[in-house]
Amino acid sequence: MIKNAQQVAAAETAPMSAAGQESAADKHIAPVPRISVQAFCETVESAAAVQAAGEDRRLGKAHVKVQMGGIAAAIEAYHNAPTPNVIMIETDARASDILAGLDKLAEVCDAGTRVIVMGRVNDVTLYRDLTRRGVSEYLMTPIGPIDVVRAVSSLFSAPDAKPVGRIIAVVGAKGGVGASTVAHNVAWAIGRDLALDSVVADLDLAFGTAGLDYNQDPPQGIAEAAFSPDRVDTAFVDRLLSKCSDHLSLLAAPATLDRVYDFGAEAFDSILDSLRASIPCVVLDVPHQWLGWTKRLLISADDILVVASPDLANLRNAKNLVDLLKASRPNDHRPHYCLNQVGVPKRPEISPGDFAKALESNPLAVIPFEPQLFGSAANNGQMIAEVSANHKTADMFRQMALTLTGRTESKRPRGGLLALPPILSKLMKRTG
Ligand SMILES: Nc1ncnc2c1ncn2[C@@H]1O[C@H](COP(=O)(O)OP(=O)(O)OP(=O)(O)O)[C@@H](O)[C@H]1O
Ligand SMILES: [Mg+2]
DSSP, X not given: OOOSHHXXXXXXXXXXXXXXXOOGGGSOOOOOOSOEEEEEESSHHHHHHHHHHHHSGGGTTSEEXXXXXXXXXXXXXXXXXXXXXXXXXXXXXXXXXXXXXXXXXXXXXXXXXXXXXXXXXXXXXXXXXXXXXXXXXXXXXXXXXXXXXXXXXXXXXXTTOOOSOEEEEEEESSTTSSHHHXXXXXXXXXXHTSOOOEEEEEOOTTTOOHHHXXXXXXXXXXXXXXXXXXXXXXXXXXXXXEEEETTEEEEOOOOOOSXXXXXXXXXXXXXXXXXXXXXXXXXXXXXXOOOHHHHHHHHHSSEXXXXXXXXXXXXXXXXXXXXXXXXXXXXXXXXXXXXXXXXXXXXXXXXXXXXXXXXXXXXXXXXXOOHHHHXXXXXXXXXXXXXXXXXXXXXXHHHHHHHHTTOOSSOOOOTTOOSSOOOGGGXXXXXX
């Protein structure tokens, strides 16, 4: 295995096949987080190897899907579908054709997706061209299951690997505007439509409704973690999660009043660190309060969604929130906002245009007031898409899920480069 830049340089003078041979037992392979891996193979042997890797204990939390058709099938598939955490592509093409194919794939590849290429060509120039394009790993075929396990694991366990998880904080500009409803429906869409493993953390410990909305009544949840910060690690948090659907789990609020929930500003730091390390997408349902810990959660999130309903108090509060968060996070995307409960009969409302002027950006969505639909969903413990799959608000939640996870439905070309930092030190080959 070629491990670092020096070895890459050394390999230029030595044939790749002679580079260090390392057996599976030589190196600890870390278990991977709850990622999605989709492979597009050319040969049944490689497909079988990836399939078998999916059964390996270290990939126990990953969702692995294997298809045939190589790079052409991948390009076709991702024209209209969001990309997973990891794409594996097998190609038996020549170097120039591999690169041309990858440039096409880059045009449909979402930010953050990592690409592993499997091929027969053994050539340093090709490796360099691949890493320049942001390809994370190159595996020489034929491959065995352990090669796949090791390659996927190394993407997430290297000391310089970026944490897998993205944290999206959702907060209301006022109480009762539907922030939790939006958070739960968006998270559900991330799990179902994007097939990204997600967790909703209900931070409204006394009154949170996530358990009701997902029809779950778990005995444990976020309170156990918040009250025992020293015990928090990935395994501990795993035990507190209750599964809502294939890709969605809940860290439920107790919603009981036998104790009070006065937390210090850093109470949730360790929980979030451990979620971020193992879950691709975490949606925080932040209650409408301005406390040390709510402010800290909002500022430290990767993306923020402020939910407002169209009146003056919401406009003022949303503007204050957006301004403060923008100033505290000068190098991040500005907070998103959406309008909810728009069009209440006979109610004078402030228009989306006026919101856009005051907040200097357009709302991510303008969700209509639909008491029948939202009322049935809330009372039945269902999501909007479960009550009415074709309703336009179900599609709005799906669109918001795409934007908030950095995925776009209309895929834009990105100048031929995959949106990945090249990892020169991660060139791999078959290890015998
Ligand atoms: N677009 C909508 N149309 C009609 N009803 C809605 C809409 N969005 C949310 N609701 C309803 O509004 C109520 C409040 O929603 P929700 O609990 O999500 O608000 P919240 O902002 O989280 O409130 P809190 O401040 O208590 O946390 C719920 O009954 C929900 O079903
Ligand atoms: Mg709420």
